[in-house]
């Protein structure tokens with residue numbers, strides 16, 4: 446990533462420290478909170494570490510339960526291997542709350558998307574450098590409390606480089622086609638009954654960024670427990686991600702009201718004894734692989750180590766869809782550019798666009814242009 450005055454201001458915790466001590470009250474509060482969270486996260490790391498393993502691709506399908514998840518059996522025809530794999534993944538998502546899904550993007554699409562995300566990041570930094578007020582629309586956070594080492598960049602449906610070049614199938618469109626079209630690995634998960642089928646609502650389109658030196662997060666959930674799962678998210682790797690660059694650690698089975706989840710929610714010493722004995726799995730994603738999870742599950746981002754220890758910029762592409770059958774508060778606002786939010790754009794709408802020759806160039810069902818979301 447090329448540096449910009451914005452990255453110079455925010456390039457390290459110590460510069461944020463200096464910024465905070467120059468009178469930014471919100472910045473100081475942010476730092477205090479961050480320090481407390483890091484201390485807690487380190488306690489949790491030590492509790493979890495004896496029982497943490499790299500996440501693996503699921504191997505066994507419970508056919509009876511899978512049929513009930515998708516609302517259909519295998520029918521008279523033998524299932525294709527693609528169908529079996531989808532059922533296995535749905536089964537795993539339902540029982541564990543998380544599933545390693547390899548090859549959701551081809552290697553070429555993954556590396557093109559990485560270049561595209563880096564380009565978008567440069568443009569977003571420049572925009573905020575010119576006008577800090579733009580930070581919320583670009584990064585979902587005001588400039589004065591932006592974490593230099595960890596954050597989200599909100600992405601456009603058509604990347605800016607492709608728009609400028611008049612290219613109707615730029616890197617972002619190609620990636621969305623590979624991820625969302627019916628019959629693709631990820632498309633069949635988002636399009637399943639578990640997530641609300643074609644009516645699943647477009648909810649996050651973002652890139653997660655951590656830099657060398659980013660500390661570990663405390664264990665958390667993104668959406669509180671409710672019977673019907675409301676949000677399903679895919680973290681997609683655009684290059685191989687070494688553990689030293691950070692990973693996501695998940696506590697399988699904690700998306701439902703299990704004894705482990707109840708222990709966590711009690712918030713007392715019971716929580717720590719649960720963490721001390723709980724089996725957890727951390728991601729070790731290769732380029733094009735994804736981890737898909739029910740956002741009720743307990744999880745955390747692990748530390749991105751110093752460069753001298755193998756740390757380095759980690760960028761993940763993120764897609765989330767909402768099952769509109771979940772009616773309770775989600776506690777997680779859409780991680781979307783402002784003008785893409787609350788428009789009821791569905792997976793079905795996106796598939797229709799992606800099946801055409803000029804995706805997202807025209808108007809959505811609400812009569813407004815898809816546009817760049819800003």
Ligand SMILES: O=C(O)CCC(=O)C(=O)O
Pocket residue numbers: 653655662667691692693694744745746747
């Ligand atoms: O860094 C990660 O892998 C996890 C990020 C995360 O869980 C969050 O930002 O809520």
